[in-house]
Amino acid sequence: MLFNANPNKGGNINIGLMGGTFDPIHMGHLVTAEEARQQFDLDYVVFVPAGIPPHKDEKSISLPEHRYLMTSLAVMSNPSFFVSRIEIDQNEPTYTIDTVRHFSCGKEPGPEVFFITGADAILEIFTWKDYEELLRLCTFIAVSRPGYSLDQFYESLDRSCPDMRHRVHLLEIPALAVSSTFIRERVTLGKTIKYLTPEPVEQYIKKHGLYRSSAW
Numbered sequence: 001m002l003f004n005a006n007p008n009k010g011g012n013i014n015i016g017l018m019g020g021t022f023d024p025i026h027m028g029h030l031v032t033a034e035e036a037r038q039q040f041d042l043d044y045v046v047f048v049p050a051g052i053p054p055h056k057d058e059k060s061i062s063l064p065e066h067r068y069l070m071t072s073l074a075v076m077s078n079p080s081f082f083v084s085r086i087e088i089d090q091n092e093p094t095y096t097i098d099t100v101r102h103f104s105c106g107k108e109p110g111p112e113v114f115f116i117t118g119a120d121a122i123l124e125i126f127t128w129k130d131y132e133e134l135l136r137l138c139t140f141i142a143v144s145r146p147g148y149s150l151d152q153f154y155e156s157l158d159r160s161c162p163d164m165r166h167r168v169h170l171l172e173i174p175a176l177a178v179s180s181t182f183i184r185e186r187v188t189l190g191k192t193i194k195y196l197t198p199e200p201v202e203q204y205i206k207k208h209g210l211y212r213s214s215a216w
């Protein structure tokens with residue numbers, strides 16, 4: 001995936017990587033990506049559906065292709081949004097460090113990379129592969145509902161990686177009251193998910209019978 005340099009920024013570009021399982025993608029994710037795009041001056045936001053997340057039982061997650069297609073349907077109307085297959089095309093557990101290395105291109109100066117994901121996931125960053133290098137390579141945008149505090153996390157960060165606080169920002173999104181779990185539960189119970197996810201995603205879920213049983 002190649003992006004044009006931004007002439008207004010001396011040829012540099014800011015790329016947001018929106019990491020998540022997206023099972024399914026919902027309005028909270030889209031509002032988050034748009035808010036991050038504006039607040040952090042991102043030229044593009046690339047949604048990266050996780051392949052086989054190293055920390056999850058893959059049997060409880062929808063097939064990568066379903067999650068990729070739903071994500072593609074959700075972002076198609078926004079010219080700044082893209083979807084990457086980089087993680088879903090791998091047949092083994094995928095790690096954020098490899099994805100970030102790919103998008104940083106190893107160039108100097110390379111694109112400035114921002115990794116956007118749920119604050120709960122970022123709290124676990126000390127267990128992620130090569131997290132010290134990750135914090136050097138990209139800026140994290142930890143997304144949460146209003147009222148979340150990263151104070152304890154910052155204390156741990158100071159102990160493990162001093163002077164890295166500037167690499168993790170909190171972004172509060174009221175629309176994150178919607179969650180993928182909430183949507184899956186509603187589908188299983190036969191309840192409407194209209195307006196919680198874009199209509200093409202709602203239709204996709206219906207057509208493929210996703211989340212009908214609570215086996216997820």
Ligand code: NAP
Pocket residue numbers: 018019020021022028029032048050053054055056094095096097116117118119120121127128129143178179180181
């Ligand atoms: P998760 O545990 O499924 O999600 C944790 C929380 O964050 C949930 O409330 C989730 O809500 C929310 N969330 C997830 N992605 C979000 C996003 N992009 N924007 C806003 N909220 C989001 O987390 P996950 O999806 O498995 O992992 C998140 C990312 O971290 C993925 O890209 C994954 O690959 C990466 N990760 C990497 C490693 C590693 O490299 N070792 C380890 C763990 C995670 P929803 O369910 O509504 O999305």
